[in-house]
Amino acid sequence: MTLPQIVPIDHAVKEDVLFIDFSTYSTYSMCKEKDRLAHILHLRPVIEEKPLSYGHAIHAGIAELRRKGDIDAAVQAYVQDLIDAGSSLPISIEDDERRSVERGEALIRAYAQRWHGEPYEVYRGSDGEPYCEIGFAMYFMDWHGRPVMLAGRMDWIARSTIDQRAYQFDLKTTTSNVPQQLKQVRPNHQFTIYTLAAKTILSLDLAGSYMDVVYISDRKPAVKGGPWMQLGVDIDKDFGRQPTHRSATDIDEMMFDLIETTRERLTWQDRLESGEISRWPRNAPGACFQYGGCRYLDICSTNCNPNIIATNYVIKPWLPWQELVKKEV
Amino acid sequence: MTDERLTERSTTDILAEIELLRARRAVARERRLVSTSERGARDPKPRVGSHGKRWRVESVDDDFLSGLEGGEDEDLNKLLE
Numbered sequence: 001m002t003l004p005q006i007v008p009i010d011h012a013v014k015e016d017v018l019f020i021d022f023s024t025y026s027t028y029s030m031c032k033e034k035d036r037l038a039h040i041l042h043l044r045p046v047i048e049e050k051p052l053s054y055g056h057a058i059h060a061g062i063a064e065l066r067r068k069g070d071i072d073a074a075v076q077a078y079v080q081d082l083i084d085a086g087s088s089l090p091i092s093i094e095d096d097e098r099r100s101v102e103r104g105e106a107l108i109r110a111y112a113q114r115w116h117g118e119p120y121e122v123y124r125g126s127d128g129e130p131y132c133e134i135g136f137a138m139y140f141m142d143w144h145g146r147p148v149m150l151a152g153r154m155d156w157i158a159r160s161t162i163d164q165r166a167y168q169f170d171l172k173t174t175t176s177n178v179p180q181q182l183k184q185v186r187p188n189h190q191f192t193i194y195t196l197a198a199k200t201i202l203s204l205d206l207a208g209s210y211m212d213v214v215y216i217s218d219r220k221p222a223v224k225g226g227p228w229m230q231l232g233v234d235i236d237k238d239f240g241r242q243p244t245h246r247s248a249t250d251i252d253e254m255m256f257d258l259i260e261t262t263r264e265r266l267t268w269q270d271r272l273e274s275g276e277i278s279r280w281p282r283n284a285p286g287a288c289f290q291y292g293g294c295r296y297l298d299i300c301s302t303n304c305n306p307n308i309i310a311t312n313y314v315i316k317p318w319l320p321w322q323e324l325v326k327k328e329v
Numbered sequence: 330m331t332d333e334r335l336t337e338r339s340t341t342d343i344l345a346e347i348e349l350l351r352a353r354r355a356v357a358r359e360r361r362l363v364s365t366s367e368r369g370a371r372d373p374k375p376r377v378g379s380h381g382k383r384w385r386v387e388s389v390d391d392d393f394l395s396g397l398e399g400g401e402d403e404d405l406n407k408l409l410e
Contacts, residue, residue: 079340086336091346101335102347223358230358231351 018148019137020262022190028265031287032280035265037296040272043313045295048088054099055173057081058214059155061108062171066122066132066156071112075105093232098175098218106231107214107238114239120158123166123204131157136197141259143266150258154194155212157204165207167243168194173214181213182242192254195246206246213240279304 028035037043061078065071082089082101093102123131137151158167170190174181185191191209198204215238222229271277288294302308335343 075344076340079335079343083335083338083340083343086334088334091343092350094350101343102350105344105347221354223361230355 016146017139018143018146018266019151020148020258020265021151022193024265025189025258025261029261030290031283031294032265032268033282033300034287034294034296036272036280037299039318040269042315042317043296043299043309044316046312046314048086049295050087050089050097050099051173051175051292053082053085053087054089054104054216056085057087058104058107058173059171061104062111062214063132063156065108065112067130071109074108074112078104078108093221098216103216103232106228106233107216110228110231110233110235111214111239114235119161120167120169121161123157123159131202134202136201138197138200140255141262143263148262148266150193150197152193152197154197157198157202157206160207163207166198166204168198168206168209169212170194170209171212171214173216175216178213178215178237178240181215182211182240185209185211185242185244188244189254189257191244192246192250193258196251196254208243208245211242211244213242214238215240 024035024039027038057078060081061074064077065074068074079101082104089099089101090097091101093100093106125131132155134154134157135151136154137149139147140150141148154168155171156169158169159165160167168191172181191211194209195206198206217232217234217238219232219234221232226235228235268277268280272280282300284300288297288300294300298308298312299305
């Protein structure tokens with residue numbers, strides 16, 4: 001199998017390429033109709049999706065920690081991200097909602113202490129830029145003469161201070177327990193895509209990847225216990241990391257899954273655009289009630305009632321190349 | 330509180346509120362610990378017997394003790410029950 005090639009972003013945009021990313025792939029695999037609503041119609045709920053905005057903000061804070069090594073700057077970036085998102089999350093950790101601003105602040109500070117002294121430092125390019133929040137897009141197949149690109153974003157790449165090799169880290173926030181989350185490193189196409197992207201875009205042979213987990217507990221500040229427990233954080237149990245590795249065979253096998261699934265998806269997309277069908281099949285109830293319920297439950301339960309769509313959703317197109325072009329400039 | 334959008338606030342303002350919440354909690358925690366230890370010293374919890382009966386030995390005067398001298402241990406046990 002030929003390795004994907006690097007395609008300059010400006011060229012890609014001019015050619016009207018098709019994009020796919022891990023989120024599109026996994027959403028399509030879970031429920032075709034959910035994928036259509038999310039990635040073809042680009043519908044987003046009007047009401048805040050708290051797990052998403054909270055996870056995004058924690059990511060922003062920890063990315064800043066990687067870039068600058070400054071805990072206060074990381075906390076500022078975290079809070080600013082919530083403000084920019086127009087979040088209405090509660091401030092106090094005493095609130096019934098576990099995703100409080102206060103807990104996130106404590107988690108970022110605890111994360112910095114938990115991994116202080118780790119044998120990894122952020123990888124830097126020849127221009128000194130840290131390899132944090134790296135957006136990428138790489139060509140991987142054609143569809144009726146149109147190039148299809150695989151887009152994504154890696155959290156950060158580290159250099160081991162022991163063996164000097166490159167490792168990729170992917171941060172996950174979770175409300176399920178940490179050991180359970182850590183089991184999900186293999187098989188996991190996300191890590192395989194990152195391994196491929198590091199090789200293709202950055203010419204880096206990753207020695208491995210880490211799933212880097214932050215647990216969003218509903219723990220309240222303890223009256224007794226250490227200083228972190230008094231802030232509602234268990235510094236030992238609320239964080240975890242699991243290493244994993246991908247071989248060339250792993251990459252080939254992932255590409256098989258990705259290409260076959262993408263071909264199938266694009267066939268459905270063609271049928272939709274030609275007017276042959278008006279929607280995609282639903283996986284009900286298999287996909288409807290996972291992770292606290294699908295964000296499109298009210299659409300499917302009313303058979304795509306246009307009033308429900310107009311009232312409860314806004315259109316926010318997913319345009320990964322825009323950010324990439326901005327980065328290129 | 331949950332309906333308030335953070336957009337209307339600054340990071341400094343939000344972080345100051347978090348500090349204030351923690352300071353209040355720390356004061357409350359101190360008070361709680363102090364009051365618990367003070368109460369413990371002043372008014373120890375009565376011990377609970379094996380049958381769930383509450384009893385405590387308030388004080389024992391010398392006359393009482395002298396009255397028991399030479400008595401059987403069983404008498405003392407009955408009294409304490």
